[in-house]
Amino acid sequence: MSVRAGREFLAIPGPTTVPDEVLRAMHRPAMDIYSGPLLALTDGLLRDVARVFGTKGRAYIYIANGHGAWEATLTNVLSKGDKILVLESGRFAIGWGENARRMGVDVEVLKGSMRRAVRPDEVEARLRADKDGAIKAVLVAQIDTASGVVNDIAAIGKAMRAAGHDALLMVDAVASLGCMPFEMDAWGVDVAMSGSQKGMMTPPGLGFVVANDRAREVHKKAGLRTPYWDWTDREGEQHYQKYAGTPPEHLLFGLRQALDLLFEEGLANVHRRHRLLAEAVRRAVGVWAEGQAIGFNIVEPHERSDSVTCVLVNGHDPEALRAYCDKKCGVIVGHGIGELSGKAIRIAHMGHVNAPMMLGTLGVVEMGLAALGIPHGKGGAQAAIDWLGSEVKA
């Protein structure tokens, strides 16, 4: 017996639900790549991707997922033997640093925790101790999708300046771009990257990188540059140079539509919608936690992200809960990864999401908790409804 007929709800932290408008925008014949509408399309996309990152710097669009965009950032500004500092707050900055290590970069991890945000004062102290400026770059994720933490990038940028250190600040915004503010220039970020398939509501396959003038200056001497990722090549005048070959035509039309949706709603409204829906999820989890089995992975409330919530399931099998939501109700929630594998579920509230999707997801998780006999406070979904009802005025 199940109640899963109808549209499936994908509540995993990427890929996310692709709007029907975006799917429709991609449904078209292939076209000439040397003339016509594609040239103007590229110019507009490069401009608007930079706009979403909040920068007057350059944008580059790769045919790649987030891992590819990671490699793009590293190869363009680093050389073999360079030292970098990776700020731990989950899995993703660590993974980015791991890629750098495999390219011959000397990687130091500033020890953090799976359960809390990066402490800017610890970053400042480490950089102050680096008297001869050996550290060339600092890597951090704005939202770490494994832990569900949000890092304060503005404060980290400030800490770096307070230390008087000129390492590049490089930020992974894969799970945050299009979900919360990103102000690259105002925050002193030198290089940032993201992908198409999370807050940007487009199928997987596009990697975004933005770089300011300082990063592009460092780039000139970088030893790890390779032809596909190279910024200089991509700055060439010819259209094919911008993609180092054939452009990902259909994905570009999809991205155009997704950006139009974001701008029509207004970025500030998009961020507010994410905040409201995230808080609705947190209200529900807070109530479930009264049963002692369920809890937040991120300890400090203000360090919980607005795009994904990592929910600990203590003493019970989170995979059984996920299976119930999927097989019985057609709602797919994320599993715990890294050290939280087998210990948590992750509820995404990222991208093309609205109240019925999130309330439906919460209702189904609560159904699953009841059906599986996992102790929990009753009325989590109700608390989410009450929250949204009080915040979203008539």
Ligand SMILES: *Cc1c(COP(=O)(O)O)cnc(C)c1O
């Ligand atoms: C999803 C994600 C990535 C990796 O992106 P892929 O497209 O899966 O390669 C990197 N960083 C963060 C923070 C992510 O959430």
